[in-house]
Amino acid sequence: MAEPPKVRVKTRLPTRPFPPNVERKPIRTERLIIRPFTEDDLDGIYALRTQPEVMYFTAVGRIDPSKDETRTSYLARYLPPNDIRTYHNVLCLASTGEIIGTGGMPKVDLIFGWPEIAYMLKREYWGQGYATEFLRAFTEHWWTLPRSEVEIEVAADSVNGSEEVPEMLSAMADEENPGSKHVLEKAGFQEFTRWIEPDTREGVIDDITLVGFVLKSPDRKD
Ligand SMILES: CC(C)(COP(=O)(O)OP(=O)(O)OC[C@H]1O[C@@H](n2cnc3c(N)ncnc32)[C@H](O)[C@@H]1OP(=O)(O)O)[C@@H](O)C(=O)NCCC(=O)NCCS
Numbered sequence: 003m004a005e006p007p008k009v010r011v012k013t014r015l016p017t018r019p020f021p022p023n024v025e026r027k028p029i030r031t032e033r034l035i036i037r038p039f040t041e042d043d044l045d046g047i048y049a050l051r052t053q054p055e056v057m058y059f060t061a062v063g064r065i066d067p068s069k070d071e072t073r074t075s076y077l078a079r080y081l082p083p084n085d086i087r088t089y090h091n092v093l094c095l096a097s098t099g100e101i102i103g104t105g106g107m108p109k110v111d112l113i114f115g116w117p118e119i120a121y122m123l124k125r126e127y128w129g130q131g132y133a134t135e136f137l138r139a140f141t142e143h144w145w146t147l148p149r150s151e152v153e154i155e156v157a158a159d160s161v162n163g164s165e166e167v168p169e170m171l172s173a174m175a176d177e178e179n180p181g182s183k184h185v186l187e188k189a190g191f192q193e194f195t196r197w198i199e200p201d202t203r204e205g206v207i208d209d210i211t212l213v214g215f216v217l218k219s220p221d222r223k224d
Pocket residue numbers: 055056057059120121122123124127128129130131132133134135174175176179180181182184185
């Protein structure tokens with residue numbers, strides 16, 4: 003992954019470590035329950051991560067090769083003791099409890115320095131507004147987390163050159179994923195950069211164009 007030029011800024015971010023899963027209350031929307039991962043979610047997460055159309059838009063571009071791999075390489079990242087490193091969630095249908103996706107802040111290594119949002123939904127639930135419903139509720143919740151003053155390195159293009167900047171959330175999308183870009187824009191994210199790099203997906207030899215987005219915190223005045 004190409005590293006964008008960075009600048010050091012003073013800002014505010016949710017206090018680290020994040021609260022452990024047991025202390026996080028589910029977020030309820032009209033149709034969704036957005037909640038922390040549990041060990042019992044393995045089958046539901048495996049069903050999601052073995053859909054090729056869904057996994058095509060991840061960095062590896064392929065389905066998880068086995069349930070054991072889903073458990074050790076994916077689910078374990080979001081269960082204790084690792085839960086406090088990120089703020090990721092399972093998306094369930096409120097009506098049935100079915101796991102239909104994941105969404106939140108899944109990464110420890112951040113490409114733009116700002117916390118990075120990601121989401122994925124099972125193929126049969128695309129195009130029904132679920133990602134938009136998730137993203138609006140999750141970002142609203144994000145701004146309510148307890149905050150600390152921090153000094154961090156962020157993508158230079160995401161800020162205006164001041165030493166002290168209001169905080170942001172970031173996201174990254176494949177230029178050829180119009181659904182994802184549209185969801186971000188509907189939730190108020192704005193494109194701030196794009197670049198071309200070798201595609202990391204298995205079996206793909208072309209370059210990929212990636213688009214960086216940021217969402218300004220509601221406190222931001224400029
Ligand atoms: C991207 C993804 C999360 C979108 O979820 P979703 O629930 O279908 O999204 P929504 O229904 O809330 O909104 C999709 C919007 O994009 C639009 N859209 C979808 N495909 C589009 C296309 N090919 N061209 C233009 N717009 C498109 C839809 O019309 C909708 O906009 P509208 O509400 O104004 O009509 C889902 O497709 C997915 O999980 N994809 C695989 C994983 C992935 O790409 N994750 C994101 C990585 S950055």
